[in-house]
Amino acid sequence: MHCLARGRRLSVGPVAIVSILSATAIKEATATLNTGAVETMVTLTVLVGLCLTLLGLFRFGFIANFLSRPVVSGFISASGVVIAASQAPLLLGLPANGDTLPDILYNTFAAEGSVSSATLMLGAITIHFSSLLD
Numbered sequence: 001m002h003c004l005a006r007g008r009r010l011s012v013g014p015v016a017i018v019s020i021l022s023a024t025a026i027k028e029a030t031a032t033l034n035t036g037a038v039e040t041m042v043t044l045t046v047l048v049g050l051c052l053t054l055l056g057l058f059r060f061g062f063i064a065n066f067l068s069r070p071v072v073s074g075f076i077s078a079s080g081v082v083i084a085a086s087q088a089p090l091l092l093g094l095p096a097n098g099d100t101l102p103d104i105l106y107n108t109f110a111a112e113g114s115v116s117s118a119t120l121m122l123g124a125i126t127i128h129f130s131s132l133l134d
Contacts, residue, residue: 017079020086024099093119 022044029040055061082101089096089108093116098104 016083020082027099091120091123092116 022041025044026037026040029035029044030037033040085101085104085108086096089104089111092108094108094111094113096104097107
């Protein structure tokens with residue numbers, strides 16, 4: 001799958017979405033199981049490590065050959081949309097709530113309070129200068 005190696009922006013997408021999924025799973029498991037976040041994170045890490053080790057030992061990597069380019073491209077594009085939407089409330093200086101894209105969008109538009117002009121200006125300047133680095 002050489003399409004993942006085209007640029008550093010594309011390779012960041014799947015890693016960031018895994019982080020979002022992990023944070024959501026840890027938050028829900030912590031609330032449901034009444035355990036600490038660190039304990040839940042360690043348990044999740046060990047379970048994922050065991051699963052990946054078993055998949056590697058039994059040579060299940062060939063399954064990736066069945067993923068077509070449009071599927072991988074769609075996953076990366078959707079990852080970018082979810083990541084951008086999850087950062088939009090923070091860029092506007094609004095409270096960031098929601099775990100799914102519809103929740104994030106609804107809570108962003110329904111947020112009470114005004115947009116923080118200082119936060120928005122700093123975010124816009126940062127985005128502008130980061131785009132100049134490419």
